[in-house]
Amino acid sequence: MSADIIDGKAYAAGLRGKVAAIVPGFRAAAGRAPGLAVVLVGEDPASQVYVRSKHKATVEAGMESFEHRLPDTATQDELLALVRRLNADDTVDGILVQLPLPGHLDENEVISTIDPDKDVDGFHVVNAGRLAVGQHGYVPCTPLGCLMLLKDRLGDLSGLNAVVIGRSNIVGKPMAQLLLAESCTVTIAHSRTKDLADVVRRADIVVAAVGRPEMVKGDWIKPGATVIDVGINRVPGAEPGKTKLVGDVAYAEAAGVAGAITPVPGGVGPMTIAVLLRNTLVAAHRRAGVPLAKDAI
Numbered sequence: 001m002s003a004d005i006i007d008g009k010a011y012a013a014g015l016r017g018k019v020a021a022i023v024p025g026f027r028a029a030a031g032r033a034p035g036l037a038v039v040l041v042g043e044d045p046a047s048q049v050y051v052r053s054k055h056k057a058t059v060e061a062g063m064e065s066f067e068h069r070l071p072d073t074a075t076q077d078e079l080l081a082l083v084r085r086l087n088a089d090d091t092v093d094g095i096l097v098q099l100p101l102p103g104h105l106d107e108n109e110v111i112s113t114i115d116p117d118k119d120v121d122g123f124h125v126v127n128a129g130r131l132a133v134g135q136h137g138y139v140p141c142t143p144l145g146c147l148m149l150l151k152d153r154l155g156d157l158s159g160l161n162a163v164v165i166g167r168s169n170i171v172g173k174p175m176a177q178l179l180l181a182e183s184c185t186v187t188i189a190h191s192r193t194k195d196l197a198d199v200v201r202r203a204d205i206v207v208a209a210v211g212r213p214e215m216v217k218g219d220w221i222k223p224g225a226t227v228i229d230v231g232i233n234r235v236p237g238a239e240p241g242k243t244k245l246v247g248d249v250a251y252a253e254a255a256g257v258a259g260a261i262t263p264v265p266g267g268v269g270p271m272t273i274a275v276l277l278r279n280t281l282v283a284a285h286r287r288a289g290v291p292l293a294k295d296a297i
């Protein structure tokens with residue numbers, strides 16, 4: 001048996017296309033384009049790559065991209081001042097501060113300073129609270145992207161056993177909230193979970209967000225289950241000096257058992273960026289008071 005491959009890259013391209021198709025109507029109604037500000041502190045190479053692909057995708061969708069780069073010597077006060085300036089700037093609908101920040105900076109304080117209505121990452125406690133109680137807000141891009149792939153594949157998720165491995169504020173916890181809101185029976189596993197393999201074996205849906213290369217083995221997967229691999233791990237490649245990306249799931253093994261599985265790369269990663277554009281488009285409509293049909297995006 002061989003699992004269907006869930007093509008996140010193709011789904012994400014479709015979502016970006018939908019966003020791009022809605023932008024002209026927003027421009028006509030609001031007299032400006034939706035705007036996304038991305039803040040990058042320091043020179044981390046992986047972060048630079050992400051920020052560049054976000055910029056490219058934003059511009060391709062017809063939206064305004066404002067990039068702000070600060071040196072890694074930037075102080076907390078300088079970063080907070082920039083965030084406050086972006087909060088006050090009416091042409092900015094979404095603000096994303098690329099994480100992780102250099103160690104001397106306080107991420108929590110930075111995120112708390114972002115206007116929750118511009119928090120298109122969905123990291124502010126106000127948005128985490130809105131998600132927890134079922135109010136409209138902004139949902140973190142990666143778990144929302146995972147949910148879109150799951151619903152596209154499975155339709156109604158109610159009653160399914162879902163296991164989320166990882167309990168971070170940006171992936172695991174909001175993923176569990178979303179699955180709960182879809183009426184799944186949700187288990188959240190983490191580094192202290194006992195008999196993780198047995199917990200995973202009960203799951204109709206497995207979302208792995210751990211950060212450990214190929215930790216989830218094929219024989220942990222219930223036959224026919226849907227496997228969403230959030231992990232992005234850079235490991236040594238076949239040739240010396242080269243690296244490759246692998247997920248948190250042992251892909252080849254798991255693909256022999258699962259019903260469907262996301263690859264790495266080409267699975268969840270591209271969805272994260274597409275959902276960021278989607279969240280920015282929604283923020284622009286809400287902020288400008290331009291109506292957006294509920295099922296438009």
Ligand SMILES: NC(=O)C1=CN([C@@H]2O[C@H](COP(=O)(O)OP(=O)(O)OC[C@H]3O[C@@H](n4cnc5c(N)ncnc54)[C@H](OP(=O)(O)O)[C@@H]3O)[C@@H](O)[C@H]2O)C=CC1
Nearest residue numbers: 142166167168171190191209210211230231232268269272
């Ligand atoms: N595709 C994308 O767009 C994105 C991908 N990622 C990737 O997803 C992965 C997770 O990211 P993130 O949530 O930020 O990571 P964190 O490091 O914040 O969280 C990892 C979680 O995994 C748990 N964990 C660690 N070891 C084990 C173990 N042996 N068994 C079970 N659980 C374990 C931790 O448990 P505990 O809480 O007990 O320590 C923690 O809850 C990373 O590979 C990251 O690169 C992240 C964001 C976006």
Ligand SMILES: Nc1nc(=O)c2c([nH]1)NC[C@@H]1CN(c3ccc(C(=O)N[C@@H](CCC(=O)O)C(=O)O)cc3)C=[N+]21
Nearest residue numbers: 050096097098099100121232265266267269270272273
């Ligand atoms: N404020 C903030 N918001 C984020 O959403 C955020 C962040 N900080 N910091 C880092 C993580 C990670 N993240 C990814 C985005 C795209 C891919 C992606 O496009 N991955 C491609 C491959 C990219 C490659 O080849 O390196 C893929 O999986 O196919 C991966 C990971 C967003 N993050």
